[in-house]
Amino acid sequence: MDESKIRNMEELAAVSGVSRPTLSKFFNDPGSVRESTRLKIQEALEEYDYRPNIFAMNQNRRLTKYVGIVVPYLADPFFAEIGRNIERRCIQAGFWPALFSSHGDTHRENDILDSLRSLKPAGVLLAPLGRASDRRIIEKFCEDVPTVLFDSNLDDVGEAFVGSNNFQSIGLIVEYLSRTGEPPTFFEMPPVNPNANKRRRAYIGAMESLGLTPNVIHVNGEGWGFEEVGYSEGIRVISEGRLPTNTILCSNDRLAIGLLAAAYEKGLRVGRGAGFALRIAGHDDHPFSRFTSPSLTTVAQDYASIAERSVETLFRLIESGGKAEKRETTLFDGKLVMRASA
Amino acid sequence: MDESKIRNMEELAAVSGVSRPTLSKFFNDPGSVRESTRLKIQEALEEYDYRPNIFAMNQNRRLTKYVGIVVPYLADPFFAEIGRNIERRCIQAGFWPALFSSHGDTHRENDILDSLRSLKPAGVLLAPLGRASDRRIIEKFCEDVPTVLFDSNLDDVGEAFVGSNNFQSIGLIVEYLSRTGEPPTFFEMPPVNPNANKRRRAYIGAMESLGLTPNVIHVNGEGWGFEEVGYSEGIRVISEGRLPTNTILCSNDRLAIGLLAAAYEKGLRVGRGAGFALRIAGHDDHPFSRFTSPSLTTVAQDYASIAERSVETLFRLIESGGKAEKRETTLFDGKLVMRASA
DNA sequence: ACCTTATATTTACGCGCGTAAACTTTTTCC
DNA sequence: GGAAAAAGTTTACGCGCGTAAATATAAGGT
Numbered sequence: 001m002d003e004s005k006i007r008n009m010e011e012l013a014a015v016s017g018v019s020r021p022t023l024s025k026f027f028n029d030p031g032s033v034r035e036s037t038r039l040k041i042q043e044a045l046e047e048y049d050y051r052p053n054i055f056a057m058n059q060n061r062r063l064t065k066y067v068g069i070v071v072p073y074l075a076d077p078f079f080a081e082i083g084r085n086i087e088r089r090c091i092q093a094g095f096w097p098a099l100f101s102s103h104g105d106t107h108r109e110n111d112i113l114d115s116l117r118s119l120k121p122a123g124v125l126l127a128p129l130g131r132a133s134d135r136r137i138i139e140k141f142c143e144d145v146p147t148v149l150f151d152s153n154l155d156d157v158g159e160a161f162v163g164s165n166n167f168q169s170i171g172l173i174v175e176y177l178s179r180t181g182e183p184p185t186f187f188e189m190p191p192v193n194p195n196a197n198k199r200r201r202a203y204i205g206a207m208e209s210l211g212l213t214p215n216v217i218h219v220n221g222e223g224w225g226f227e228e229v230g231y232s233e234g235i236r237v238i239s240e241g242r243l244p245t246n247t248i249l250c251s252n253d254r255l256a257i258g259l260l261a262a263a264y265e266k267g268l269r270v271g272r273g274a275g276f277a278l279r280i281a282g283h284d285d286h287p288f289s290r291f292t293s294p295s296l297t298t299v300a301q302d303y304a305s306i307a308e309r310s311v312e313t314l315f316r317l318i319e320s321g322g323k324a325e326k327r328e329t330t331l332f333d334g335k336l337v338m339r340a341s342a
Numbered sequence: 343m344d345e346s347k348i349r350n351m352e353e354l355a356a357v358s359g360v361s362r363p364t365l366s367k368f369f370n371d372p373g374s375v376r377e378s379t380r381l382k383i384q385e386a387l388e389e390y391d392y393r394p395n396i397f398a399m400n401q402n403r404r405l406t407k408y409v410g411i412v413v414p415y416l417a418d419p420f421f422a423e424i425g426r427n428i429e430r431r432c433i434q435a436g437f438w439p440a441l442f443s444s445h446g447d448t449h450r451e452n453d454i455l456d457s458l459r460s461l462k463p464a465g466v467l468l469a470p471l472g473r474a475s476d477r478r479i480i481e482k483f484c485e486d487v488p489t490v491l492f493d494s495n496l497d498d499v500g501e502a503f504v505g506s507n508n509f510q511s512i513g514l515i516v517e518y519l520s521r522t523g524e525p526p527t528f529f530e531m532p533p534v535n536p537n538a539n540k541r542r543r544a545y546i547g548a549m550e551s552l553g554l555t556p557n558v559i560h561v562n563g564e565g566w567g568f569e570e571v572g573y574s575e576g577i578r579v580i581s582e583g584r585l586p587t588n589t590i591l592c593s594n595d596r597l598a599i600g601l602l603a604a605a606y607e608k609g610l611r612v613g614r615g616a617g618f619a620l621r622i623a624g625h626d627d628h629p630f631s632r633f634t635s636p637s638l639t640t641v642a643q644d645y646a647s648i649a650e651r652s653v654e655t656l657f658r659l660i661e662s663g664g665k666a667e668k669r670e671t672t673l674f675d676g677k678l679v680m681r682a683s684a
Numbered sequence: 685a686c687c688t689t690a691t692a693t694t695t696a697c698g699c700g701c702g703t704a705a706a707c708t709t710t711t712t713c714c
Numbered sequence: 715g716g717a718a719a720a721a722g723t724t725t726a727c728g729c730g731c732g733t734a735a736a737t738a739t740a741a742g743g744t
Contacts (some may be wrong), residue, residue, distance in 0.1 A: 008700055019723050024702065034711085034721060054460050056700035059397035060729045075426065075629060080417040084445055088589075096457065099441055103426055115438065118396050227633045257633050287417065291569045292600050293606035293635040339439035340607075350730055361693045376691060376740090398730035402699050572738065686744090693738070702729085711720070 006050035016044030027052050061120065067095045067314070068116040068124040068145075070109070072152070072193075073224045074101035076254065078303075079127065082151070085307035086125055093315060095122065104192075104224035106132045106340040113141045123314045123322075126158065127151035130193020146322035150310040152193040159317050159324040162310040162332075166195055169299040169334025170202035170249075173281055176336055177247050178210055181272060181279060184249035185215040187237075187259065188230045190222060196251050199283065203249065215244045230258020238266045247279040247342065253289050253298055256282030259294050260341065270294055270341050279342035283334075294340035302332040348392035358386030369394050379380075403462065403625025409437045409656070410458040410487075411464040412451070412520065414494070414535075415566045416443035418596065419629040422471065424493070427465055427649030435657060446534075446566035448474045455483045465656045465664075468500065469493035472535020488664035492652040494535040501659050501666040504652040504674075507539055511641040512544035512591075515623055518678055519550055519589050523614060523621060526591035527557040529579075529601065531571045532564060538593050541625065545591065557586045572600020580608045589621040589684065593638055595631050598624030602634050602683065612636055612683050621684035625676075636682035644674040 006012045009027075014019040018040055026033050026041050033041075058064045066091045071079040083099050090097040098119065102109035109129050116124060123146040128138060130152045141147065141159045149158040177184040186203040188196060200216060207214040217237060219227030230250065237243060251257035259280055263270050268277040271294050282289060285300035309330050318325055348354045355362040368375050368383050375383075398527050400406045409432045413421040425441050434441040440461065444451035451471050458466060465488040470480060472494045481491065484500045491500040500614055519526040528545040530538060542558060549556040559579060563571030572592065579585060591624050592598035601622055610619040613636050624631060627642035659666055 010700085020701085021703075021724085022722055025722090028702090032721095036710095037722075051456075051460050053401060053700055055397040055399075055462075056729095057397075057702080059395060059401060059700090059731085060702050074416065075419045075422040077419060077422075080419075080422060080443075084417065084443065087443075091453075099443075101422075101426065101429075101441075111433075114393075118393050120397075227630070231633060257630070260531045261633040261635055261637065265637075288569070288599070288630060291573060291603040291611035293603055295603065295607075352730085363694085363732085363733075364692055367692095370732090374691095378740095379692075395730055398699095399732080401701085401730090402732050687744085688741100690741070691739080694736085695722090695734100697732105699730105699732085702727105704725105704726085704727085708723070709721085712718085714715105714717095 006048045040303045063122045064120045066121040068121045069099045070126045072102045072129045090313040123318045146317045148314045160313045160328045162330045165331035166198040167202040171206045174206035174283045182247045183212045183244040184247040187217050187248045188251040226254035227258040230255035234259040234262025250282045253282035253284040253286035281342040297339045297342040299334035300337045305332045348390045383647045406462045410463045411441045412468045414444045414471045431653040465660045485614045488659045490656045501661040502655045502670045504644045504672045507673035508540040511543040513548040516548035524587040524589045526555045526589040529559050529590050530593040568596035569600040572597040573603045576601040576604025592624045593627035595624035595626045623684040639684035640682045641676035642679045
């Protein structure tokens, strides 16, 4: 076993008994060479440690095999989870995922897109910051790079959008909460993205169609530290007795997690049925929602489907040359997850 | 404003009135050219949209400006947070961070190192899986790429290690718990990394030095879904009445979060003082520990310092050619974070 | 103005690979 | 077995940039 390092394809060609252009073909698609040749190459690769220089490989390509994945806030396990799903599918499809987090910061998001552009990725899956996004910069980016938006939509930006059907999912939980107790009050902070707005509107619509009066508690807070906002504003709202009903529907689970902490601290027992002072529900089925005390009733976003469809859509887009005939929007329905909190 | 695209340095040289090699110098270090030249270049860059082809830039470099960051499990906000800190510092220092998560999977960790190697990174910050890591593969990687381990140590692998002083931090909380109530029982699952072992040993040592009898509850479970293990095994342990004392110290916060959920479900009031059935404490000061019900008493790992020192150590390593004279180990002390749960 | 020193320019080559064209060999199939 | 098709080889060029050497120009000090 001669472990002497092979420096380039030329040398590998020499020891494998195959020409360099054939090696080039092999590395770009092992299936494109005859089986006997493939075996010769693989045999040589077993013996000698060689991997192609990816920089040389990519410099003359118009497109690389990279796929960029950009999420707004990775410290939110929801995005970590969806990122993981997307990564896995990209790898399976022979692409190289590169994961980035904007960390809630507009400049960071712009910088990421800037770096991504020079990676010449085959495509990008982008969950934009939303309201804080620099729309023009994202638009410009999408002109150059095939991009599918997910989670948070920006009208007419990117070639497609995949997300949740907030109207359906909020309708679902509003109906459930109204049917089983006092109608819910909607608890929200200033919206970071269109989902928040859609959820509020969906809540109002759902309440009205049930003949109920909508109640929205809008609290202060900014940034992506939703739990903190839910907690501190929850303490304030509860202290000031500003809860119109004993049922709160939070704009998302992270806010609900904060509110649960506030309720606990203020001595309000959260849950449904006799002996409970408050019902709290969320939205998203955040990975931690199963482990709150009490466990959080919520609506599950179908991450797996969102991830799968986003990737699928991107791959179709890539195959068809990067431009969609028309911008497709795919929304997945949520599922009610009944736990102990409401 | 002629927005016609510049295709390469040659063309930029033409319109900026500067030679191509000078441009090359500029892009590798803007400070290395005379101010008047820099201004000419920057002026041209304002007018024309150009960015160097990173693949061409890097193919002849022995080392690139990339820094790899590898964490074992990104859906754990602890790692997301520390990853964010590290990213920020790398960017400030002019490097390009690339973040990867092993997702608790040995193969994935190996594959990441494999991809990283071909990125020719200036250095890598690696938080290994730990017990599940393929030691030989990591060792081999560290021979080729300057690597600093953090969070979880592998003896003699990598050029340095930065982490937490588990003996100090566990000692701290054991002392606190013993002083303020019944001595703690240690609650752990099969260790995924050396920290878990160190913490158990630290617990036993601390108890003995206080003249108390250590009690370890070792539950089943594998993988990185710690909350689930804490919850389901917590339910079992509580149901079977296997808690020797009313105070539980969990090996980490995520386990504690699961156990809190179990205690809640079993109707045990968690907290200190009269009227509470159980005290639960954790370790790490996980981002969500402030928002559990009750909020979790724990020991804070000093993420910021760990991130800072890791990066600092790596940069020193890079500057000194990638090899440390001797392997340095830096451990940061934890701080007691008293909240409501214990 | 002159000399020194710091910067730029010119010229030239190489990196490792993609890829095209023309040609040769192997496989496939009737 | 022979022709067509498929796959591999040879040759050659180019990508965009790093970088070295020789040369030219500008800046700074006296």
